[in-house]
Amino acid sequence: MTTADIYLAFADREARGVSPAYERLSRAVARDAELLALLDTLPPAKRQPNLLFGVVRLGGGPVDDPAAFRAYVSAGWPEIAAQMRVRATQTNEAGRCAALLPVLAALPQPLALLEVGASAGLCLYPDRYAYRYGDRLVGDGEPVLDCVLTGVAPPARRPEVVWRAGLDVNPLDVTDPADLAWLDALIWPEHRHRRERLRAAAAVAGSDPPLLLRGDLVDDLPALAARAPADATLVVFHSSVLYQVPPARRAAFTALVGTLPGHWVANEDPAVLPHTTLPEPPAGGFHNVLALDGRPLAWTRGHGQAATWFA
Known part of the structure; x- marks a missing residue:
């Protein structure tokens, strides 16, 4: 499965009907060759949507507008990549x-x-x-x-x-x-x-x-x-x-x-x-x-x- 496939699957299976913002972002990343190339420099387990979006949110980056998200990730990729390498999606959902x-x-x-x-x-x-x-x-x-x-x-x-x-x-x-x-x-x-x-x-x-x-x-x-x-x-x-x-x-x-x-x-x-x-x-x-x-x-x-x- 390619990185684009991972983001499309996330949009279809998990975000659709649950998080419009993350569905939009996932589809935008899946068709963005530059962002996909950046993600592909990470180990496969570190390319997942929840991890990328969580790191961007942690840094105060925008997740409600794909264009602003793209600009933020492109400009800050070295720090974003460093965070993605050391963090994991540890969602602790009491629900x-x-x-x-x-x-x-x-x-x-x-x-x-x-x-x-x-x-x-x-x-x-x-x-x-x-x-x-x-x-x-x-x-x-x-x-x-x-x-x-x-x-x-x-x-x-x-x-x-x-x-x-x-x-x-x-x-x-x-x-x-x-x-x-x-x-x-x-x-x-x-x-x-x-x-x-x-x-x-x-x-x-x-x-x-x-x-x-x-x-x-x-x-x-x-x-x-x-x-x-x-x-x-x-x-x-x-x-x-x-x-x-x-x-x-x-x-x-x-x-x-x-x-x-x-x-x-x-x-x-x-x-x-x-x-x-x-x-x-x-x-x-x-x-x-x-x-x-x-x-x-x-x-x-x-x-x-x-x-x-x-x-």
């Missing part, structure tokens, strides 16, 4: 907890949560957020996570979490203004509600920080999993993480996680974590597959705004 909640609440309680690719660990607090599934409210407090749930009843209560830990190659700290600024820059420009949600979720995490370790999802996972309390159900989970992992390491991780005690909850692009048979996804945008112990359960939208359970 994904709304799609995970029906699975987590149904497991034997209490839970010991271990998130792979945890970023700043905001998805490690499903027991602290409130959820709104249509007219059904689960829990209280802030933030309130909205999700359209189809094919399954909303859970009656939030899970009980007695231990929470995360593993990441570059863990972020929500109490660090620079790390929080990067998380903010990764939120799409029109999504004010997600920006407000980030601040509320960061306040939750900052008041009771999780155990976040720098490490590899294969080499360091067993030792961290062994630290979970024995009287809790271990749940290793991840959302929109494996696309950043090379295929060989991805295969090693999926082989390893199946040997650990407890359960494995994955919320990933089916092109990255394939399943043998899946129903057709709902219309209207890109969907991940939510799976428990390798068994696919539902289609989910990327930011947790909807989940459609399989029949």
Whole structure:
């Protein structure tokens, strides 16, 4: 897949109907030979749209006008490229907890949560957020996570979490203004509600920080999993993480996680974590597959705004 293909796929699958600004930018980059040539000087994993757009937003650059964006990137490319080489798309979307909640609440309680690719660990607090599934409210407090749930009843209560830990190659700290600024820059420009949600979720995490370790999802996972309390159900989970992992390491991780005690909850692009048979996804945008112990359960939208359970 060429870099132009990557940007067109992002426009069609992820940004269309979700972020008009990013759809416009992606299509503009895909037909701009100069910008494509600049992007092709980066390693393949560093050419992705979310990373480019996030770095531009972090630097205060324009993302609402393709011509102004092009001029900004062309003029500032050395610094933009340097930032893209050292940063990663560590979008820490607390809203994904709304799609995970029906699975987590149904497991034997209490839970010991271990998130792979945890970023700043905001998805490690499903027991602290409130959820709104249509007219059904689960829990209280802030933030309130909205999700359209189809094919399954909303859970009656939030899970009980007695231990929470995360593993990441570059863990972020929500109490660090620079790390929080990067998380903010990764939120799409029109999504004010997600920006407000980030601040509320960061306040939750900052008041009771999780155990976040720098490490590899294969080499360091067993030792961290062994630290979970024995009287809790271990749940290793991840959302929109494996696309950043090379295929060989991805295969090693999926082989390893199946040997650990407890359960494995994955919320990933089916092109990255394939399943043998899946129903057709709902219309209207890109969907991940939510799976428990390798068994696919539902289609989910990327930011947790909807989940459609399989029949």
